[in-house]
Structures are given as C-alpha cells and as structure tokens.
Amino acid sequence: MAEKKTAIYDESKIQTLSSLEHIRKRSGMYIGRLGNGSNPDDGIYVLLKEVIDNSVDEFIMGAGKRIVIEIKDNKVKVRDYGRGIPLGKVVDCVSVINTGAKYNDDVFQFSVGLNGVGTKAVNALSSYFRVVSIRDGRFQEAIFEKGKLVSERKGSSPKERNGVFIEFVPDEELFGEYAFNFDFVKKRLWNYAYLNQGLTLTFDKETFYSDKGLYDLLKSEVGENIQYDIVYFRGDKIEIAFTHTRNYGETYFSFVNGQYTSDGGTHLSAFKEGLLKGINEYYKANYSGQDVRESIAGCISIKLKEPVFESQTKNKLGNTEIRSWIMNEVKEGVEDYLHKNVDDAKKLQDIIVRNEKLRKELSEVKKNAKEASSRTRLNIEKLRDCRWHLHQDPRHAEECEASMIFLTEGDSASGTITKTRDVRTQAVFSLRGKVKNVEGEKRTIIYKTEELYNIMKALGIEDGMDGLRYGKVVIATDADDDGYHIRILLMTYFLTFFEELVTSGRLFILETPLFRVRNRQEVRYCYNEKERDKAMKEIRGCEVTRFKGLGEIDPKEFGAFIGNDIKLIPVTADSIADLSKTMEFYMGDNTPERRDFIMQYLLPEEEV
Numbered sequence: 001m002a003e004k005k006t007a008i009y010d011e012s013k014i015q016t017l018s019s020l021e022h023i024r025k026r027s028g029m030y031i032g033r034l035g036n037g038s039n040p041d042d043g044i045y046v047l048l049k050e051v052i053d054n055s056v057d058e059f060i061m062g063a064g065k066r067i068v069i070e071i072k073d074n075k076v077k078v079r080d081y082g083r084g085i086p087l088g089k090v091v092d093c094v095s096v097i098n099t100g101a102k103y104n105d106d107v108f109q110f111s112v113g114l115n116g117v118g119t120k121a122v123n124a125l126s127s128y129f130r131v132v133s134i135r136d137g138r139f140q141e142a143i144f145e146k147g148k149l150v151s152e153r154k155g156s157s158p159k160e161r162n163g164v165f166i167e168f169v170p171d172e173e174l175f176g177e178y179a180f181n182f183d184f185v186k187k188r189l190w191n192y193a194y195l196n197q198g199l200t201l202t203f204d205k206e207t208f209y210s211d212k213g214l215y216d217l218l219k220s221e222v223g224e225n226i227q228y229d230i231v232y233f234r235g236d237k238i239e240i241a242f243t244h245t246r247n248y249g250e251t252y253f254s255f256v257n258g259q260y261t262s263d264g265g266t267h268l269s270a271f272k273e274g275l276l277k278g279i280n281e282y283y284k285a286n287y288s289g290q291d292v293r294e295s296i297a298g299c300i301s302i303k304l305k306e307p308v309f310e311s312q313t314k315n316k317l318g319n320t321e322i323r324s325w326i327m328n329e330v331k332e333g334v335e336d337y338l339h340k341n342v343d344d345a346k347k348l349q350d351i352i353v354r355n356e357k358l359r360k361e362l363s364e365v366k367k368n369a370k371e372a373s374s375r376t377r378l379n380i381e382k383l384r385d386c387r388w389h390l391h392q393d394p395r396h397a398e399e400c401e402a403s404m405i406f407l408t409e410g411d412s413a414s415g416t417i418t419k420t421r422d423v424r425t426q427a428v429f430s431l432r433g434k435v436k437n438v439e440g441e442k443r444t445i446i447y448k449t450e451e452l453y454n455i456m457k458a459l460g461i462e463d464g465m466d467g468l469r470y471g472k473v474v475i476a477t478d479a480d481d482d483g484y485h486i487r488i489l490l491m492t493y494f495l496t497f498f499e500e501l502v503t504s505g506r507l508f509i510l511e512t513p514l515f516r517v518r519n520r521q522e523v524r525y526c527y528n529e530k531e532r533d534k535a536m537k538e539i540r541g542c543e544v545t546r547f548k549g550l551g552e553i554d555p556k557e558f559g560a561f562i563g564n565d566i567k568l569i570p571v572t573a574d575s576i577a578d579l580s581k582t583m584e585f586y587m588g589d590n591t592p593e594r595r596d597f598i599m600q601y602l603l604p605e606e607e608v
Contacts, residue, residue, distance in 0.1 A: 023120065023121050023124035023125065023147070024124050024125065024146070024147065024174065030121040030125075031043040031046040031047065031121060031125070032046060034174060034175050034176070035175070035178070036175065036176060036177060036178040036179070037178040037179045037180055037181055037184075038181070038569070038570075039570050040181075040184040040187070040188075040505075040570075040572070041505065042178075043125070043170070043175060044170045044175060044178055044180060045180075045184060045185070045188065047076070047121070047122045047125060047126070047168065047170055048069075048076055048078075048180075048185065048188070049188065050118035050119060050121060050122050051076070051078045051118075051119065051122055051166050051168070052067065052069070052078060052188075052192065053118060053258070053259075054080075054118065054119060054164070055067045055078060055080035055082060055164070056192060056196060056199065056258055058080055058082025058083060058163075059080075059082070059196055059198075059199045060196070060258075061082075061083075063081075063082040063083045063162075064080050064081040064082035064083075064162075064163060065081070065198060065199060065200060066080075066081055066199075066200045066201075066202070067079070067080045067081075067192075067199070067200070067201045067202075068080075068201075068202050068203075069185075069189070069201065069202065069203040070203070071180050071182070071185065071203075071204075074169055074170065074178070074179070074180065075128075075167060075168070075169050076167060076168055076169070076170075076180075077165070077166070077167040078165070078166050078167075079163065079164070079165045079166075080163045080164055081161050081162065081163040082162070082163050082164065083135070083162060083163075084133045084134050084135040084162045084163055084164055085131075085133040085135075085140075085164055086133075086135070087133055087135055087138060087139075087140040087154065088140075090131060090133050090140040090141075090142055091142050091149060091152065093119065094119045094120060094122075094123050094129070094131050094142065094144070095120060095123055095144065095147065095149065096120070119131075119166075122166075122168055123144050123147050123168070124146070124147035125147075125170060125171055125174055125175075126144070126146070126147075126168040126169055126170055126171055127145060127146060127169050127170070127171040127172065127173065128143075128144075128145060128167075128168060128169040129143070129144040129145070129147075129166075129167075129168040129169075130142070130143045130144075130165075130166065130167045130168070131164065131165070131166050132164070132165040132166075133163075133164050134157055134160045134161065134162055134163055134164075134165075135162055136162065137156055137157060137158045137160075138154070138155070138156055138157065139154060139155060139156075139157045139160065140152075140153075140154045141153050141154065146171060146173075182204055185203065185204075186203065186204070186206065186208075189201050189203055189208045190208055190210075190217075190220070191217070191255075191258075191260060192208065192258065193208040193209050193210045194210045194213055194214060194216055194217035194220075195213065195214075195217075195255055195258045195301055196210075196258065197210055197211065197212070197213045212232070213234065213239055213241075213301075214232065214234075214239050214240065214241040214299040214300075214301060215230055215232040215241050217241070217253065217299055218230050218241045218242070218243065218253075218297060218298075218299050221251075221253070221297065222243065222245050222297050225245045225246055225247070226243045226244070226245055227243070227244045227245065227246065227295075227347060227351055228243060228244065228343075228344040228347040228348060228351075229243070229341070229344055230242070230243045231243060231334065231337050231341075231344070232337075233330075233333030233334070233336070233337060235329050235333070236303075237302055237303040237304070238300070238301070238302050238303075238326060238329050238330070239299075239300070239301045239302075240271060240298070240299065240300045240301075240330055240333060241298065241299045242275065242296055242297065242298035242299070243296070243297055243298075244295045244296050244297070244348070244351050245295055245296075245297050246295065247295055247297075247499055248294075248295060248443060248496060248497050248498075248499065249294075249295070249497065249498060249499045249500050250293050250294070250295075250296050250297075250298075250464070250465075250500060251296070251297040251298070251499060251500055251503055252264065252268055252271075252297075252298050252299070252300075252500075253298075253299045253300075254267060254268040254271070254299070254300050254301075254317075255299075255300070255301040255302070256301075256302055256303075256304055256307050256309075256317050257302075257303055257304060257307060258301075259307075259309075261309075261315055261316055261317050262315045262316075262504060262505060263310075263315045263316035263504070264316060264317075265310075265316045265317030265318060265319075266317055266318065266319055266320055266322060266323055266326075267300055267302050267317050267319075267322060267326055268300060268317075269323070270322065270323045270324075270326035270327045270330070271298065271300040271326065271327075271330050272289065272293065273323075273327045273330075274326060274327040274328065274329065274330025274331040274333075274334070275292065275293070275298070275330055275331075275334055276289045276292050276293075277327065277331045278330060278331040278332070278333070278334030278335045278338075279292055279334060279338075279348070279352070281331065281335055282334070282335050282338045282339070282345065283349060287352050287356070288356070288359075290355075290359060291352050291355040291356040291359060292352055292355075294355040294358075294359070295351070295355070300326075300330075302322070302326065304317075304319065304322065306319075307319060310397075358442075358443075361444070362443055362444055362447075365444045365447045365448070366447055368447075380429075380454050380457055380458050381454065382414070382429055382430040382431075382432070382454070383427065383428070383429050383454070383458050384414070384418050384421075384427060384428040384429075385427045386403055386405075386421075386422075386423060386424060386425050386426050386427040387423060387424045387425070388400050388402070388403050388424055388425050389403055389460075389469040389470065390403055390468055390469055390470055390471050399424065399425060400471065401471045402425045402471055403425045403426075403427070403469070403470045403471045403472070404425065404426055404427070404470050404471060404472035404473070404474050405426075405427040405428070405429055405458065405459065405469075405470045405472075405473055405474065406421075406426065406427070406428050406429070406474045406476040406510065406562075407429050407431060407455070407473070407474065407475050407476060407477075407490060408428060408429065408430050408431065408476045408477070408550070409431055409476070409477040409478055409482075409483055409486055409549075409550070410430065410431065410432075410433070411430055412549065412550070413430075413476065413477075413478070413549065413550035414428050414429075414430035416550055416553060416555050416558050417476065417550070417558065417562065419555040419558075420555045420556075420558045420559035420562065421562060422562075422563075426562065427458075427470065429454075429455065429458050431451065431486065432451060433486075434482070434485060434486055434489055435449075435451050435452060435455075435486070435489045435490060435493060436449050436451070436452065436489070437489055437492060437587055438452070438492060438493050438496050438497065439492055439496065439587035439588050440588055440589070441496070443497055446497065452493060455493070456497075456498075459473060459501075461498055461501065465498070465500045465501065465504065468501070468506065470506075471506070472506060472507075472508055472568070473494075473501060473506055473507050473508065474508045474509070474510050474568060475487050475490050475491070475507070475508070475509045475510065475571075476509075476510040476512075476550065477550075478548070478549040478550055479512070479514055479547075480548065480549070483549075487509060488587070491507075491571060492587050494507055494571075495573070499573075502571055502572065502573050503573060505570060505572070507570070507571040508568040508569060508570055508571060509568070509569040509571060510561075510562070510566070510567070510568060510569075511527060511567040511568065511569055512527075512547070512550060512553070512558075512561050512567075513525035513526055513527050513547060513553075513561065514526065514527060514528065514529075514532070514546065514547060515529075515531075515532040515535075515544055515545065515546055515547070516544070516545040516547070516557075517532060517535035517536055517539055517542050517543075517544050517545075518539070518542060518543060518545075519539055519540065519541050519542045519543070522539055524539060525557075525560075525561075527567070532544065
C-alpha cells in the first residue's frame with residue numbers, strides 16, 4: 001500500500017482572519033443556516049432580524065416609536081427614529097466585533113443583541129451595506145462591500161429626525177439565488193408588534209401595531225377556536241396569555257427580550273410549572289400537568305438583563321436562576337385571574353376533568369395495546385435507527401440536532417435511503433402503504449392501529465414533544481398521486497395528534513429530482529419541468545430519465561440528495577386558528593362539499 005502523504009504543517013499554514021472575514025468563512029456560527037428564503041429560519045431573515053432588533057432596542061429604551069421597513073429587488077431598508085449611533089463610532093459599531101453599547105445597562109437594559117455581533121454579521125454577509133446615523137442635525141454615513149469599508153461621509157441634515165437608516169443586499173456569492181417571502185417577514189413584524197405594545201412598524205403598505213400584546217398574539221393564532229376567553233397577565237418583566245382550544249396536544253409561543261425562542265427553555269418550563277401550581281392552588285386540587293395542559297395554547301414573554309442562549313441564533317434559553325420568580329409570578333397571575341373570572345374558572349375546571357377522564361380511557365387502551373404486543377421503542381419493525389438522537393448528549397449538540405428520520409413509502413424506497421444514509425444521524429422508517437385517515441378520530445385510534453402506534457413510538461412522542469428523538473421528521477414519498485396521498489395522510493396524523501411537531505418547525509417533506517438529463521460529459525438533476533427543459537437546451541445530445549419513484553434512483557446517485565445539499569420543504573401552519581376547520585374540510589366526511597370545491601377550481605388539462 002502506498003504511503004499516504006502528510007501535508008506540510010508549519011508557520012506558513014497558520015492564518016489570522018479579521019472578524020468580518022471569519023463571519024463570511026464561518027457564517028453558520030453567526031446566523032445558523034444560509035438557505036434561499038424558502039424557510040423562515042433561512043439566513044436572510046436572520047439578517048433582517050438583527051437590524052430590526054437594534055431598532056426595537058431603541059423603542060424599549062423609550063427612544064423612537066416607529067420603524068419603517070422596505071424590501072425591493074432583494075435590497076432591504078430599515079429606518080428607525082431612535083437616538084442614532086454616536087457619530088464618531090458608526091463605522092466601529094457595524095464592523096468591529098464586541099463593539100457596541102449593549103454591554104452598558106444605563107443605555108440598554110433588556111436587549112436581545114448582547115454580544116455585539118448582529119449588525120457586523122449583516123455587514124459581512126452583504127454584497128452592499130450602508131449605514132447612516134442622524135443625531136441632532138448631523139449625520140455620518142458609511143458604505144461597505146462584503147464587509148470592507150469603501151466610503152465615508154458626514155455633514156449636516158437639519159430637517160432629518162434622529163435615528164438610524166440601514167440598507168443592505170445579502171450576498172448572492174454566499175446565499176446563492178434567493179428571494180424574500182413577504183409572508184415570513186410579516187409574521188416576524190407582527191411578533192415585534194405584539195411584544196412591544198405601542199410600537200408601530202410599517203412594511204409593504206401595511207401597519208403592524210398591537211394594543212393588547214400577547215393577548216392579541218394568541219388571538220391571532222387561535223381565532224375562535226377557544227373554549228373560554230384568553231387568560232392574560234402582565235407584570236414588570238413578564239407577560240403571559242393562555243387558553244384551551246379544541247385541538248389535541250400543547251402549543252406554546254415563548255419569547256425573551258422580543259426574541260422568539262422556538263425551542264423554549266427554562267422560562268417556558270417555569271411557565272408550565274407556575275400554571276399547574278396556580279390552578280391546583282385555586283381549585284384546592286391535585287390535577288396532573290398532563291390533564292391541565294392538554295389542548296392548551298399559551299404564550300410567555302420575559303425581559304432579562306443577561307439572557308444565556310444555547311446558540312447565536314437564540315432558539316433556546318438556558319438561564320436556570322430565573323425559574324423561581326417566573327413560576328411564582330405565573331402562579332399568582334393565574335390565581336388572580338380565576339378569582340376575578342368565575343365563569344371562565346368553571347369552564348377551565350370542566351376541561352381539566354374531561355381531560356382526566358379521556359386520559360384514563362386512553363390509559364386502558366394503551367395497556368391493552370401493550371399487552372397484545374411486545375413492541376418497544378428499540379424493537380420497532382421497519383425502523384432502521386441512527387446513532388445520535390435529539391438532546392441525547394449536550395457535548396454533541398450539533399450531531400443531535402442534525403438527527404432526522406425518513407418516513408418512506410415501502411421497502412423499495414427505504415432500501416435506497418438505507419444504503420446511502422449517514423448512519424450517525426439519519427434513521428429510516430418504512431411505511432407499509434397508506435396510513436389511516438385520522439381526521440375526526442379520537443386519540444385511542446393510535447393504539448388500535450399498528451402503523452400509527454409504531455410511528456409515534458419511533459419518534460418518541462407518546463408522552464409529549466420533550467421525548468422527540470429526532471431534530472427533523474422527514475416525509476419521503478414518491479412524487480406521484482399515491483405518494484402525495486400518503487404525504488397528506490401523514491400530515492393529517494401529525495396535525496391532528498401532534499400539532500406541536502409542526503408548529504415547532506420539525507416536520508419536512510423531502511424533495512428529490514424528477515428528472516435526470518445527461519450526456520457523456522455532464523449529468524444534471526432537475527426538480528421540475530422548467531429545470532428539465534432548460535437542461536435539455538444546454539446539454540447537447542442528452543437523454544432524459546423520469547424517476548417514477550425513490551426506489552428507481554440508484555443508491556450511488558441518491559446519496560447526493562440526502563447529504564449536505566438535501567432539499568427539505570418545511571410543513572408549516574400560519575396559525576392554529578382555523579386548523580380544525582381546514583382539516584375537517586379537506587380530510588373529513590364532507591365529500592359533496594369537497595367535490596364541488598374541486599370542480600370549481602379544476603383546471604383544463606391544457607392549462608395544467
């Protein structure tokens with residue numbers, strides 16, 4: 001065997017990058033993911049958030065009640081009317097890491113951006129970045145390209161109000177071809193409005209403003225799908241709202257200093273504990289948390305001087321010292337509301353008693369199901385598990401978060417994925433065919449249907465989302481009528497019984513190529529007819545293959561489609577307000593209504 005050559009490692013190989021060069025080279029450390037704008041967590045939205053966060057921080061400190069946002073041709077403009085950056089520090093504040101006023105409690109008390117990185121990341125990851133600060137009739141402007149300063153100017157501007165104006169264009173060299181989804185942007189702006197009562201934001205000829213904070217937020221999410229009026233409480237550093245809906249499961253929206261913590265954290269755990277304690281104290285009972293929280297939709301927002309997040313993207317709060325005071329304030333707020341609203345208190349108790357009864361019925365069904373089968377989490381037929389699982393080991397958080405399970409259509413597709421998967425982070429569960437349509441069914445159906453039971457056990461979500469074993473749950477079916485039907489049935493299953501899997505952004509659909517266009521020199525994979533037609537024009541003497549199913553793709557080829565360049569379409573729900581009505585319409589027993597709907601919107605074949 002030939003001896004493997006070792007690369008020369010000496011002083012010449014040691015590199016020192018500037019702070020902004022490091023951000024460009026290791027962008028994932030600062031903004032999480034790049035993406036193309038098709039997912040609300042993609043990097044372009046993180047850049048927008050970082051800029052708006054600074055403007056919101058000004059509002060929190062009592063300076064500036066209005067923020068104007070504009071996006072056109074991928075150029076983002078944000079104008080606030082706060083205090084403005086001190087003119088002598090404009091360049092440093094947007095280009096030098098660990099520079100800013102967020103460390104000074106006198107200037108910023110409850111800021112999201114405490115690490116002095118946010119705006120610098122926007123600067124570094126933009127092909128064009130311009131900042132203008134106006135203070136007391138004077139202005140300072142700086143323009144950068146890919147983090148490098150290209151021009152500065154200053155002067156007088158007596159008619160301009162104090163504040164900061166920033167415009168930037170995310171760099172296509174890094175992000176590739178991307179586009180902003182205005183619905184994602186508006187969702188973020190509404191959250192800013194709900195969390196900052198009195199703040200006005202404008203974007204795309206729309207105004208975002210809230211009078212009642214989290215009450216308005218929860219109302220927008222659940223609509224009329226409630227069993228009693230929304231419970232609302234606000235303290236100096238905490239705000240909560242909750243109600244019970246007619247859906248299964250638990251749904252939560254948690255925030256720290258205006259930052260949406262999609263993975264919750266200690267503040268959300270303390271909210272749940274305080275809620276349970278407050279209810280048991282009021283009713284002089286000992287209800288279980290499971291019975292109290294089943295079908296609940298809740299929000300919590302806190303202000304914290306020194307938040308500790310688990311990553312730069314701030315999805316989960318880690319502070320442990322806050323648990324006690326949050327729990328006590330929630331408990332007192334819940335008790336106070338129930339004492340003042342006796343009718344709602346009676347409705348809430350009826351819901352808890354009903355949940356308790358249903359849980360005991362379900363428990364009996366569970367017992368019978370387990371006695372009739374020797375199934376266990378680690379011996380589930382058709383499951384090919386992976387090594388790493390979500391929250392398995394904090395020392396390997398990245399591998400745990402990267403874990404995913406593919407729900408595949410039959411043995412053929414699962415065989416292809418199993419041969420090419422990363423056994424460390426990718427598991428495969430093979431479906432036997434079409435799962436049962438569970439719309440309108442009780443939760444007991446899961447324990448009476450082996451396939452549904454095995455999916456739940458494989459994911460580890462029988463006792464709630466805290467047990468979820470994978471960072472992503474991926475539906476991987478063929479792109480044909482049967483495959484689409486299975487997708488819909490699986491989405492119905494999750495949305496009906498495990499809604500939080502969707503609302504937490506954990507459910508995806510795997511997108512694989514429909515066509516392969518190739519000649520002897522080049523191979524190109526196409527995901528739609530438009531890409532196919534373009535490839536056919538550009539590749540001379542090509543042959544075209546149409547993949548009818550995942551099992552038809554050679555494992556050697558398939559590996560590229562579930563590796564670093566995997567294409568995942570997130571399954572999202574704009575709100576849970578009309579979810580039950582929507583599910584009932586599309587998946588319920590109203591066949592005549594659905595048939596009329598299809599006939600009304602059916603396109604002639606030549607238009608498809």
